[in-house]
Amino acid sequence: MRERIRNTVTMSHNLSFRCLVCSVGLFAGCAEPSSEKQVAEQQAPETNAAAPDHQRAPGHTSEHPDSEQAKHTERSEGEQVSVILSVPEQPVQPGMQFPLTVKFKIAPLWEIRTIDAQPEKLATQLELKLPDGFQAQGDWQVPPTGRSMSFDSHPVYSGEAVFQRTIEVGKEVPAGPRSVTCQIHYQACDEQRCLSPVQKDLKVTVQVKPAQSAGN
Incomplete structure (x- = not known):
């Protein structure tokens, strides 16, 4: 056991x-x-992480097609109204044309008068000062208008207002940088009041390249 x-x-x-x-x-x-x-x-390796910028495929960009980085610009910053003058960055040849743009950025609840407002001293005014051999073609292309918030509902520009004009470079203009100036006059108003009129001179540079000979 x-x-x-x-x-x-x-x-x-x-x-x-x-x-x-x-x-x-x-x-x-x-x-x-x-x-x-x-x-x-x-x-x-992390396969879901975004690739660094320098590894992205050529041509990939997040920039807007109308990016102002592709233009020569000068801007006037204001509390109620900012104004940007711009021309294409690419050089132009004698005999060619290029667009010149004036863009107003108007704060909410504010407005400016139209380009044909009366009396004239209240109107938005754009006066070009071009170098020798440069010529403006036609009138300004103006943005659509809205109605003022004031009692008489007169036409105004608000939000973003873009003006554009075509400039032609004369065939005899020599190569080199040329300054284009636009004198801008406007008055900002809201529903109850108007500020003092503002006048600014904005300037941009246009690069003229040598004219091509007939054999090229």
Whole structure:
């Protein structure tokens, strides 16, 4: 009887030892793949992150097509009205034409008079001062008008108002930089009052390149 009990205890101890060894082996076997997986995840490149700018495909850009970075500009910043004068950045040849743009950015609840308002001293005025050999073609292309918030609802410009005019470079104009100036006059008003009239001279540079000979 004692011998049977001794054998039973021995078998129980052997079984417990085997289970302990098996458990250790299983733990070691599970931990190692998990560690390898973590290392692989740490070394794997991030595929969802946006590529740096210098790695993006040529031609990829977030800039608006009408970006002012592609123009020579000068601006007048104001609390109620900002004005930007711009011409294309690309050089022009004698005999060519280019657009000149005046853009008003008018704060909400503010307005300026139209270009043909009466009396004339209240009207928005754009006067070009061109270098020798430069000639304005036609009249200003004017933005659409709205109605004033004042009692008489006269026509006004508000929000963003863009004026454009075509300039022609004479065939005899020599190569080099030329300054184009636009004298701008306007008066900003809201529903109850008008500020003092503002007059600004904005200037931009147009680069004229040498005329091409007939053989080119």
